[in-house]
Amino acid sequence: MTSPPDRARGNGSRPSGPPKLPPLHCPRCGAAAEDLSGCAPCRAEGVGVNPVPPPADLSGLSLADFPGGPWGWPSAMPVPGPPVTLGEGATPHLALEGPNGSNGADGADGTGLWLKYEGANPTGSHKDRAMAVGAAAARAAGADTVVAASSGNAGASAAAYAARAGLRCVIFTTDRVPGPLRAQIDALGAIRVVRRDLAARNAAMREAVERFGWYPLTSFVAPSPGGNGYANEGYKSVAYEIARDFGDRAGTVVVPTSRADLLAGIGRGFRELREAGLLGRLPRLVAAEPAGAAPFTAALARAGRAEQERVRVASVPSPAFSLGEETPCWQGLDALWRSDGSAVAVPTEDFMAEHRALGAGGIFLEPSSAVAVAAARGLAREHRDGAVIAIGTATGLKDTASVAGAGAAAAGLPELAELTA
Numbered sequence: 001m002t003s004p005p006d007r008a009r010g011n012g013s014r015p016s017g018p019p020k021l022p023p024l025h026c027p028r029c030g031a032a033a034e035d036l037s038g039c040a041p042c043r044a045e046g047v048g049v050n051p052v053p054p055p056a057d058l059s060g061l062s063l064a065d066f067p068g069g070p071w072g073w074p075s076a077m078p079v080p081g082p083p084v085t086l087g088e089g090a091t092p093h094l095a096l097e098g099p100n101g102s103n104g105a106d107g108a109d110g111t112g113l114w115l116k117y118e119g120a121n122p123t124g125s126h127k128d129r130a131m132a133v134g135a136a137a138a139r140a141a142g143a144d145t146v147v148a149a150s151s152g153n154a155g156a157s158a159a160a161y162a163a164r165a166g167l168r169c170v171i172f173t174t175d176r177v178p179g180p181l182r183a184q185i186d187a188l189g190a191i192r193v194v195r196r197d198l199a200a201r202n203a204a205m206r207e208a209v210e211r212f213g214w215y216p217l218t219s220f221v222a223p224s225p226g227g228n229g230y231a232n233e234g235y236k237s238v239a240y241e242i243a244r245d246f247g248d249r250a251g252t253v254v255v256p257t258s259r260a261d262l263l264a265g266i267g268r269g270f271r272e273l274r275e276a277g278l279l280g281r282l283p284r285l286v287a288a289e290p291a292g293a294a295p296f297t298a299a300l301a302r303a304g305r306a307e308q309e310r311v312r313v314a315s316v317p318s319p320a321f322s323l324g325e326e327t328p329c330w331q332g333l334d335a336l337w338r339s340d341g342s343a344v345a346v347p348t349e350d351f352m353a354e355h356r357a358l359g360a361g362g363i364f365l366e367p368s369s370a371v372a373v374a375a376a377r378g379l380a381r382e383h384r385d386g387a388v389i390a391i392g393t394a395t396g397l398k399d400t401a402s403v404a405g406a407g408a409a410a411a412g413l414p415e416l417a418e419l420t421a
């Protein structure tokens, strides 16, 4: 008896298809993800959850040898094949305040207040860690066009890494995007599609994914469950870098939080390290939010996880333009629960004062980053156990309009003698 030739297997002379990406599973209910839109069963329960790939096995690796960045340990990333890189990651840890409140001096034991300066990334924000991995995932999935819906930082980063990977890039925005970010997206060769508001922006993005099959590097449903589950693995490298430089002296890590992709990624990175025996304890994670849009703070004020998962707040515009969600993404809550963490809502006047204080110390961050530093400064002064590390997610050059003129510049053309007082 003979069987017909099995054409699907090919004859071995054809080039193989794109390498396979590992499946994503919901960290809340365990369901396999069918696409990149978040967990459908959890969404039906009213909870936005972002499925993740299996955790990486870091056993046998040496933290002392970790060079930094998402590709520092390629085996920790979910994407096979050559990396897409512009030199992202390996960002500096800057001392802001010593353990006794001394200005700028780091304690000999590594305690005190520190800034992880993500503005040093190629496009000026932490998003580069994710978009490097996301662009590689898109290529591995066989995509020719990637899409992102973004208020700015993610769009600029997606444009850069798509270009680096040789992929076409379409960015969906509104006209509220700050001018420098518009310029950055345009200069990087992306097609920028402007819609009148966030709802219209998200609808256009969804159509691009569902009708044209373009590859999403950010969320495309509302409320957002979080960004691309493969790309977000790049954020684990923030945890690896902190663990390499601080070890068990890292007591608290404060993260400016919106959709919690960064917060959740840092939490996964620390847990992988502890699982492999490379870290003795998990640092406490803190979600820092502007007081006008603080769903994590509102959630943790409730009793019981079922209540916390379903919180919704009314978001108001703030100078922290890249923050401002109305619901707490579940994986962010999970990161806080697992690390005995907390959330802090910072009033606008407090984080703008922090923004000026940072500038006076030579550090120009976007206001969203100052939210985390302001929260971290308060925690450091409570004599926390170990170093308090704030994540400064982006350079201040991203959004100059909200801070221009906030400093001590003299208006007009003063007589120089007036400046000598």
Ligand SMILES: [Zn+2]
Pocket (backbone or CB within 6 Å): 026, 027, 028, 029, 030, 031, 039, 040, 041, 042, 043, 049
């Ligand atoms: Zn689920």
